[in-house]
Amino acid sequence: MPADADLLELATDIAREAGALILQRRREGVEIAQSKSSPEDVVTHADRESEELISRLILAARPDDGILGEEGASKPSASGLTWVVDPIDGTVNYLYGLPRYAVSVAVVQGDPDPATWTALAGAVFNPAADELFQAARGGGALMNGRGIRVTNPTLDLALVGTGFSYSAEIRMQQAQVVGRLIGRVRDIRRLGAASLDLCDVGSGRLDAYFERELKPWDHAAAALIAAEAGALVTGRPGRRAGQEFVLAAHLGLHAQLEALVG
Numbered sequence: 361m362p363a364d365a366d367l368l369e370l371a372t373d374i375a376r377e378a379g380a381l382i383l384q385r386r387r388e389g390v391e392i393a394q395s396k397s398s399p400e401d402v403v404t405h406a407d408r409e410s411e412e413l414i415s416r417l418i419l420a421a422r423p424d425d426g427i428l429g430e431e432g433a434s435k436p437s438a439s440g441l442t443w444v445v446d447p448i449d450g451t452v453n454y455l456y457g458l459p460r461y462a463v464s465v466a467v468v469q470g471d472p473d474p475a476t477w478t479a480l481a482g483a484v485f486n487p488a489a490d491e492l493f494q495a496a497r498g499g500g501a502l503m504n505g506r507g508i509r510v511t512n513p514t515l516d517l518a519l520v521g522t523g524f525s526y527s528a529e530i531r532m533q534q535a536q537v538v539g540r541l542i543g544r545v546r547d548i549r550r551l552g553a554a555s556l557d558l559c560d561v562g563s564g565r566l567d568a569y570f571e572r573e574l575k576p577w578d579h580a581a582a583a584l585i586a587a588e589a590g591a592l593v594t595g596r597p598g599r600r601a602g603q604e605f606v607l608a609a610h611l612g613l614h615a616q617l618e619a620l621v622g
């Protein structure tokens with residue numbers, strides 16, 4: 361089994377190379393390849409090109425590992441390790457040219473299921489901002505090489521990030537949760553990329569983040585980064601983070617928010 365630090369180095373190199381690719385494609389102009397779960401849920405040609413590059417780089421370095429990617433990359437693991445990748449997280453931001461999107465590369469041990477996996481290393485790279493977030497299990501979290509830690513404000517002064525589904529029906533439900541929360545906290549931010557939102561909880565640029573309906577690749581790397589920065593990252597009460605729900609914050613703030621958004 362390779363050292364977690366070696367896995368993080370590979371995840372970082374891959375995230376940076378794929379990040380450079382998608383930034384170049386953004387500058388050349390972005391085109392939608394197709395819509396997925398709804399007309400709002402799009403995949404661009406750059407998403408697909410990025411995932412092809414990521415898969416190629418992973419298998420060149422670690423041919424026995426598995427892969428689970430947002431745009432269809434799927435390979436069972438023969439080594440016990442699986443790479444869980446989002447080739448462009450924040451696809452709608454990317455499509456519109458908003459500089460908040462990222463390549464997310466995580467490597468997990470065990471089944472690629474957030475309910476049971478052990479995240480070993482993760483890298484999230486926003487090429488538009490040249491911001492790299494990294495963590496290896498037990499090694500703390502970094503942003504551009506500097507250690508990051510969560511904040512612990514009182515609830516009324518908490519800046520809370522969230523996101524919304526590609527389903528209009530679910531978005532209406534999520535808006536009701538925000539409506540109950542908005543008067544209890546400093547403010548709400550919907551910034552469009554779950555991986556960067558979770559990393560920003562770790563960096564203190566958000567005090568908390570919650571969202572439902574996230575896919576494994578949205579949070580595989582960034583949940584480890586936020587946790588290594590001191591956040592408590594969970595799902596619904598007593599459950600692990602996953603598609604049902606993700607909530608990340610310092611322990612004290614987490615308990616207060618759980619009662620309001622859980």
Ligand code: LIP
Binds near residue numbers: 430450523526555574
């Ligand atoms: C996105 C997430 C975001 C969520 C969006 C979408 P994508 O992932 O990062 O937090 O609110 O609905 O799921 O589709 O850009 O990879």
